[in-house]
Amino acid sequence: xxxxxxxxxxxxxxxxxxxxxxxxxxxxxxxxxxxxxxxxxxxxxxxxxxxxxxxxxxxxxxxxxxxxxxxxxxxxxxxxxxxxxxxxxxxxxxxxxxxxxxxxxxxxxxxxxxxxxxxxxxxxxxxxxxxxxxxxxxxxxxxxxxxxxxxxxxxxxxxxxxxxxxxxxxxxxxxxxxxxxxxxxxxxxxxxxxxxxxxxxxxxxxxxxxxxxxxxxxxxxxxxxxx
Numbered sequence: 001x002x003x004x005x006x007x008x009x010x011x012x013x014x015x016x017x018x019x020x021x022x023x024x025x026x027x028x029x030x031x032x033x034x035x036x037x038x039x040x041x042x043x044x045x046x047x048x049x050x051x052x053x054x055x056x057x058x059x060x061x062x063x064x065x066x067x068x069x070x071x072x073x074x075x076x077x078x079x080x081x082x083x084x085x086x087x088x089x090x091x092x093x094x095x096x097x098x099x100x101x102x103x104x105x106x107x108x109x110x111x112x113x114x115x116x117x118x119x120x121x122x123x124x125x126x127x128x129x130x131x132x133x134x135x136x137x138x139x140x141x142x143x144x145x146x147x148x149x150x151x152x153x154x155x156x157x158x159x160x161x162x163x164x165x166x167x168x169x170x171x172x173x174x175x176x177x178x179x180x181x182x183x184x185x186x187x188x189x190x191x192x193x194x195x196x197x198x199x200x201x202x203x204x205x206x207x208x209x210x211x212x213x214x215x216x217x218x219x220x221x222x223x224x225x226x227x
Contacts, residue, residue, distance in 0.1 A: 035188075047179065050185070051185060052161075053184060060161050061161050068120065120217045131205040157186060164213070168208070
């Protein structure tokens with residue numbers, strides 16, 4: 001497959017910032033023995049086990065149940081079952097949520113103000129999120145709005161809050177990697193390549209839950225303060 005740089009044309013907004021943030025996170029996690037880099041050279045994806053305790057995960061699951069509503073997408077959903085989970089932002093000013101968020105900030109070495117509010121997500125049997133990117137596409141209707149309130153999404157941090165009986169994996173479809181939910185594990189990826197270009201190979205999906213319920217939360221980081 002062609003290098004990501006050959007699949008984009010014209011100016012890349014926030015390219016310098018994407019390159020700088022990627023370098024910072026890459027170097028920080030390289031020095032952390034707890035961070036395991038998944039085996040692909042086409043995307044930068046790391047995992048760490050037991051990042052959150054079972055008790056913390058239980059409390060977060062309860063908070064997600066309190067805010068979960070049918071999930072939405074920015075645009076581009078091709079069918080009614082593109083994203084069928086429930087989701088909602090937990091209260092970022094809650095002291096417990098601040099502690100949970102700050103742990104990821106410190107792990108990645110990123111400014112807390114760059115992180116969006118934590119979004120909790122719940123998947124019941126049959127629910128899924130079809131393949132998508134987390135970074136914003138320049139030709140989208142929401143592009144100008146998102147660029148004005150924090151810039152491009154540079155890093156994604158996703159925490160698994162429970163084991164799932166069957167199904168519900170997070171699959172990176174372009175590179176052939178599948179991650180099974182494990183209680184308290186954290187998954188992190190760089191949405192750009194080393195040159196600061198949004199990476200098409202970060203396409204990922206939440207596969208349908210077959211048995212059980214899947215809880216996760218996601219914290220996306222921007223290239224500057226998120227409003």
